[in-house]
Amino acid sequence: MTSSKDLQGYYESLLKEVDEKLNDLYSKETEEEFNQKLKENGFSRRDFLKWASFLTATLMLPPAFESRIAKAAAIKERTPIIWLHMAECTGCSESFLRTREPDIATLIFEQVSLTYHDTLMMASGERVEKHLDEAIQRYKGKYICIIEGAIPTKDGGIYLRVGSKGETGLERAKRVTKDAKVNLAFGTCAAFGGVQAAHPNPTGAKGVHDALGIEIVNVPGCPPNSVNMVGTLLHILLFDKIPPLDLLYRPLWAYGSRIHDYCERRAHFDAGEFVEEWGDEGAKKGWCLYKMGCKGPLTYNNCSRYRFNQGTNWPIGAGHGCIGCSEPNFWDTMAPFEEPNDESGIRIPASKGVEAASDEIGSFLAGATAAAVGIHAAGSIIRAKASKTSQKESE
Ligand code: SF4
Ligand code: SF4
Numbered sequence: 001m002t003s004s005k006d007l008q009g010y011y012e013s014l015l016k017e018v019d020e021k022l023n024d025l026y027s028k029e030t031e032e033e034f035n036q037k038l039k040e041n042g043f044s045r046r047d048f049l050k051w052a053s054f055l056t057a058t059l060m061l062p063p064a065f066e067s068r069i070a071k072a073a074a075i076k077e078r079t080p081i082i083w084l085h086m087a088e089c090t091g092c093s094e095s096f097l098r099t100r101e102p103d104i105a106t107l108i109f110e111q112v113s114l115t116y117h118d119t120l121m122m123a124s125g126e127r128v129e130k131h132l133d134e135a136i137q138r139y140k141g142k143y144i145c146i147i148e149g150a151i152p153t154k155d156g157g158i159y160l161r162v163g164s165k166g167e168t169g170l171e172r173a174k175r176v177t178k179d180a181k182v183n184l185a186f187g188t189c190a191a192f193g194g195v196q197a198a199h200p201n202p203t204g205a206k207g208v209h210d211a212l213g214i215e216i217v218n219v220p221g222c223p224p225n226s227v228n229m230v231g232t233l234l235h236i237l238l239f240d241k242i243p244p245l246d247l248l249y250r251p252l253w254a255y256g257s258r259i260h261d262y263c264e265r266r267a268h269f270d271a272g273e274f275v276e277e278w279g280d281e282g283a284k285k286g287w288c289l290y291k292m293g294c295k296g297p298l299t300y301n302n303c304s305r306y307r308f309n310q311g312t313n314w315p316i317g318a319g320h321g322c323i324g325c326s327e328p329n330f331w332d333t334m335a336p337f338e339e340p341n342d343e344s345g346i347r348i349p350a351s352k353g354v355e356a357a358s359d360e361i362g363s364f365l366a367g368a369t370a371a372a373v374g375i376h377a378a379g380s381i382i383r384a385k386a387s388k389t390s391q392k393e394s395e
Helices: 004-025 028-040 045-058 065-074 091-096 104-113 126-138 169-178 188-192 208-212 226-239 266-270 281-285 367-394
Strands: 081-085 114-117 144-148 182-186 217-219
Touching: 004 065, 004 226, 028 045, 028 065, 045 065, 045 104, 045 226, 065 226, 081 126, 081 169, 091 226, 104 226, 114 126, 126 169, 144 169, 144 188, 144 226, 169 208, 182 188, 182 208, 182 226, 188 208, 188 217, 217 226
Parallel strands: 081 114, 081 144, 144 182, 182 217
Antiparallel strands: none
16 A cells, blocks of 8 residues: 555656666567557557557656656566456446457557456357466466456355356455456455445455455446556556555555546536536536535546546536445445435535635545545445444334
8 A cells, every 4th residue: 555655756666667677678679569569450659659648647657657658568578367257247347348449558458468358258168267277377476367246255155156167256266366466356346345245235245355355456436437447457567566556455546536626517516506406407507416416525536537438428427426436335325326425524515606715525635645535434424324224223
């Protein structure tokens, strides 16, 4: 875990490490081969440099990394990836692949590194099992394991069986994560349990970290933006290092600020201009959705900056509030989704036309401080919900 105070030191040491690695692995020949591959796939050198610049900005890296990213992408040696599916809907894979046409990240990812993917592979049955076993053995200690979906743990994990051997999800996840160099949880189900873990959670579904007790990088969201998944993966593939994380093991570059901080409707929140019911004048004018249940002030994610489907739109842009999908237990703690959360302690500007002189929730922002507040906010809601639930149950 890295706090924002350590970031500068982190970047300095990362720069040194990257330069050492590039000295060892980079050569003019590898660059020429990579340029040829780009050309065959319809990309010019200019497209590639624009992409390297975009990725540097997206990962919130200092500009000095731009040239290093361009060089690192050309290196032939890649970390293999094994992608497993547990209890989920495959929406995260869909989001990951949601590009109109293959981009440079997809080229690096699919053509160079993807070794095993439960649902994208053409093969099935025993051939797949054999391929998985071989991949684990061949790349022992060198591969990245990506898990999508929650892991049912109740009764020995019998509520999820995968593959021709009838292995439980729990067994399979343990077996594959054990020999991985890095384990990534893509999506809220893999990170925190998601809908499978919603009350009363009959299968004992858990996120990977809780189910297996292992170190993890969480990339939550339902689904996560492809920018967050691709960016985190590329950070590891290109630099051989995980990015700095918050207290919930989420990459700070993606989850270090709240939806509310960069929301296009924020000026209306500050001015006390709210949608009061669906389809009213405020809704037509694009006013703030807080009173319609928006959980953007409680949610750490970057949807308000990058949107979805290559920046086309996002939930708040389409007129519905954020439901807090990248926070732990959001199905329980953020519900009801279309009503403000009474327990959040958020004070809103009292009336239309009153500018918020001091924004109590907007002042504690980025970095680890923000992450800590996120946990605190989520924690207080969870506690409040839990006490309500036990109150109801004892009634
Ligand atoms: S409450 Fe929601 S809609 Fe309103 S400004 Fe914040 S994030 Fe945007
Ligand atoms: S806007 Fe909120 S609910 Fe929607 S994807 Fe982003 S974090 Fe999840």
